[in-house]
Amino acid sequence: MSARARAASQGSLEEPDDEVVPYSDDETDDELQSEDDLDRSEDQLPEPETIPAPAAGELEDGSGVKGNAIKTYKYNVFTFLPLNLYEQFKRVANLYFLCLLILQIIPQISTLPWYTTLVPLVLVLGITAIKDLVDDLARHRMDKEINNRRPNFNLWMNLQVGDVVRLKKNDFIPADILLLSSSNPNSLCYVETAELDGETNLKFKMGLKVTDERLQEENQLARFNALIMCEEPNNRLDKFVGTMIWDAQSYPLDLDNMLLRGCKIRNTDECHGLVIFAGNDTKIMRNGGKTRFKRTLIDKLMNYMVYTIFVLLVLLCAGLAIGHTYWYESIGSKAWYLYDGLNYSSSYRGFLSFWGYIIILNTMVPISLYVSVEVIRLGQSKFINWDLQMYYADKDTPAKARTTTLNEQLGQIEYIFSDKTGTLTQNIMAFKKCTIRGRTYGERSHQPYHFLVSCIRSKKDPQVLEFFKLLSLCHTVMVEQKGDELVYQAASPDEGALVTAARNFGFVFLSRTQDTITIMELDHEETYEVLALLDFNSDRKRMSIILRFPDGRIRLYCKGADTVIYQRLDANSKNKETTQEALDIFANETLRTLCLCYKDISQAEYDAWSQKHQAASVSMGNREEALDVLYEEIEKNLLLIGATAIEDKLQDGVPETIAKLAKADIKIWVLTGDKKETAENIGFSCQLLTDDMKIHYGEDILYEKKKKRRRLRLKKLRKRHTNSSSATDSSQPVDDWEKEKRQEDFVDMACECSAVICCRVTPKQKANVVSLVKRCKKAVTLSIGDGANDVNMIKTADIGVGISGQEGMQAVMSSDYAFAQFRYLERLLLVHGRWSYIRMCKFLRYFFYKNFAFTLVHFWFSFFNGFSSQTAYEDWFITLYNVCYSSLPVLLVGLLDQDVNDKLSLRFPKLYLPGQQGSLFNYKNFFISLFHGIFTSLMIFFIPYGAFLQTMGQDGEAPSDYQSFAVVAASSLIITVNLQISLNTSYWTFVNFFAVLGSIAIYFGVMFDIHSAGIHVIFPTTFTFTGAASNALRQPYLWLTIILTVGICLLPVICIQFLYQTICPSVGDKVRKKKRKPTFQRGGRSRRSAYAFSHSRGYADLIASGRSIRQRPPNRVNTASISTVKNALLDI
Secondary structure (H helix, E strand, C coil): CCCCCCCCCCCCCCCCCCCCCCCHHHCCCCCCCCHHHHHCCCCCCCCCCEECCCCCCCCCCCCCCCECCCCCCCCCCCCHHHHHHHHHCCCHHHHHHHHHHHHHHCCCCCCCCCHHHHHHHHHHHHHHHHHHHHHHHHHHHHHHHHHCCCHHHCCHHHCECCCEEEEECCCECCCEEEEEEECCHHHEEEEECHHHHCCCCEEEEECCHHHHHHCCCHHHHHCCCCEEEEECCCCCCCCCCEEEEECCEEEEECHHHEECCCCEEECCCEEEEEEEECHHHCHHHHCCCCCCCCCCHHHHHHHHHHHHHHHHHHHHHHHHHHHHHHHHHHCHHHCHHHCCCCCCCHHHHHHHHHHHHHHHHHHHCCCCHHHHHHHHHHHHHHHHHCCHHHCEHHHCECCEECCCCCHHHHHHCCEEEECCCCCCEEEEEEEEEEEECCEEEECCCCECHHHHHHHHHHCCCHHHHHHHHHHHHCCCCEEEEECCEEEEECCCHHHHHHHHHHHHCCEEEEEECCCEEEEEECCEEEEEEEEEEECCCCCCCEEEEEEECCCCCEEEEEEECHHHHHHHECCCCCCHHHHHHHHHHHHHCCCEEEEEEEEEECHHHHHHHHHHHHHHHCCCCCHHHHHHHHHHHHCCCEEEEEEEEEEEEECCCHHHHHHHHHHCCCEEEEECCCCHHHHHHHHHHCCCCCCCCEEEEHHHHHHHHHHHHHHHHHHHCCCCCCHHHHHCCCCCCCCHHHHHHHHHHHHHHHHCCCEEEECCCCHHHHHHHHHHHHHHHCCCEEEEECCHHHHHHHHHCCEEEEECECCECHHHHCCCEEECCCCHHHHHHHHHHHHHHHHHHHHHHHHHHHHHHHHHHHHHHHCCCCCCCCCCCCHHHHHHHHHHHCCHHHHHHHHHCCCCCHHHHHHCHHHHHHHHHCCCCCHHHHHHHHHHHHHHHHHHHHHHHHHHHCCCCCCCCCCCCHHHHHHHHHHHHHHHHHHHHHHHCCCCCHHHHHHHHHHHHHHHHHHHHHCCHHHHHHCCCCCCCCCHHHHHCCCHHHHHHHHHHHHHHHHHHHHHHHHHHHHCCCHHHHHHHHHCCCCCCCCCCCCCCCHHHCCCCCCHHHHHHCCCCCCCCCCCCCCCCCCCCCEEEECC
């Protein structure tokens, strides 16, 4: 069924910029406003521009409105090869080697065959292209599946803006659709948003009352001719602003009226809707744009080191080119036997020599480095996914590495920023206590619950009845009847707990429609007319509902945080002091509190306010601001009823995890919206704060620092004792310099503390705090949270961790790593993060070393060949060195190496410190690898060179030819670098042995093959070292030379490692020594695997004598010392 061109959403002439109009959960630190917003009380986003839609019938083909087909794939059959190659050659390393390949084709400067560069380049490009192709084929399949779905016997791709569609139960929603009517009463429609935000709990949508009443039949839908005015397409999943004009009446539209693409119809037999946004204009597609690319510190350092290598390469080549110029001028041009028939000048020959050496020494910049790094990171991510100790069986939730680029950064975390509710706590709310009219009821209080129950049954206290009536009426919970049971669908666990508490005390929420709500009050049912619903948000921190009672009275019920409620109470409201005392007690018990109040409204007052509310509701510009002003107008002079207290228990293992991370010198900040007392007591309960800590409150210290700084500044400006200084509002910064200094003061003071708790913070402020620490301290940060309000913080930090808790999957979908419990963070950092960092550092140090050792042999050889760009090795050895001969052992070290096992990593958190200090890979380590490579290359070249000077073989011939020298040098190099990685390996497996020995075996096998006469006959110009290997390696003298070279290369390394472990051992060395047990210990107990080896003196004498053989074990003495004094900052 289609009624095309009935209504349309007009797009902008230009594509809207989602960076300018961001979805609040997609903001990162690059998109946040200035950190000065920390001083502001409210944060506002710009409103999307709205343009009226054309009238019915104006929309024609070619009008610019897009269809509903989507395209997420990047390539097709014709564009894959050119486009993929273009993208790959945008990487500097690939482009560099392409230029080298072009240089090798030029005969005048080609010093190596073209295949020495082409083979590794094609291998790298091919692996990347295959990965990209597999990913794109998956996108092709997904696009085809989605575009060919058939709601109502019509393909998704054929839908257009303005179509009216019919959807049935379990149908996926094909576009962003305005709900018109449904088969449920009051056009209620349940949807599952798992594909949109990961949540599996049902959400409800509701059509307008006017469309519900007038658009139920097919002929009514066919005549529907409304005009829709709405916002431009954007990526905000939490907001929609629009107005429907129908029969000269305006009706406000918001997100509750919209069915978004990607959701699924549930518990609704049939519904009808109007397509508002289609295809790539839908909100889910707008959220599929570019995401902020996070890079690790090692990534950045590695790039700088590659640039350093390139500079060294250019300097070396320039020096060698100058050397060739002078050599040819003084020697080469005068030797008749060196004449090549080319009348080039010496300077021009030096210029050609420069490019020749660029080609020869190109392996200093390793082409396979980046591919190898990606392979290692992929393997490390799989190990995280496969870790059963991070699997949460209760919810069947494994740990998930959602990125493969940040693993080693997990081993360098300095600051953790954590949400409280749902992250440290279970987010399973239980109604524990309440205070009504100054009296407190609940567990372990003066008034147990049975007194409250008897008071409700007697109906003697109207305030008590009003308290629970408010809980059953003032909410946005939806109810579903499953058999004889009522099932509540709540937007938050808090609301669900409060409505359930009201039901337990006899006020049962039964049902709701668009304009009514029905409850069971003890023994009778009542229906209230809903006049207005003033919903909760993070800025308002409260929600209200305006109801018309059956007797005609109009009353406003309100619940919210005590800070905002107390500001709006009437001056004559009673029990404010006693309620505040109860709130403080609740907070000290780490309970979550809400204040409840009400207000009676006259008919005239409501009529006047309702007219303004209706006008603001259909406003297309600044609608939210206008509504907020009206809400403030009606929510004043409230009368306090009481307050609720809800318990949210800590997750298992939270105190132990925090204590262990603190020992690893990781500073933990908790960012929460709770009040100061609640936050402080949660800090003590999870052992973030301890009794031996000295607590500092941030506002006091910042105020003193601010005053001192102002006095100093005024003194410098010679304005001491002026009236202006005393008239200035000290709570507000006077200029940008003052703001910047205030932020620096906050960060400096907070970072001196061992633990920080920031309370009363909004989601935007959480992200700003993380951004401040990153900017001021240049520290590696991690944010962890479980809800949509933590997404900004998660995306702003260097690493974001999402917990799949009770608040849906928004945090998980925006995170880099995800798991189910906070306690798994300990293993993620101290085991996987630490291992990943150590492995990557070992890999990079060794990778640079082996390439320096390999390449610089050409440099030393240049001094003996007139700087003529002659290679020291056979061409195929150069081609296969990084690909086959030395790659597998170091890859396995990068994947499997462990200095200590996981249990010791958790037992000794101090092992984490080297990662925070960056001590395992930095420029110092780089230059150590460089000098190690220089030393190895010197030995690889000069020991065989000295051995070949005066040598006589067993057959009377001198094996001092160039090819034999190349074979000996190459064999020495391969054995040396493979044994060197063996010395660096801490954790040996069969695979490591196989890789080291197999790499050496592959080298000799391939070398004998390519030096054989058979392959020379087939390719005479390509394989020119015929018989060199068999001729050289049959000489025992040359084998002795190889052994001597390898021994001299490795002996200093062994000695240095021994001295380091003996004189100044690292933390890891000390732990490994503790792990080792002596082979014999006098008096020690030894457990054997067989009875025959347990024959010490037995118990025969004791048994025969009748004496007791049971003795009490000696008392063990446990000692522990606590001598740490820590500081904590609370409440910014």
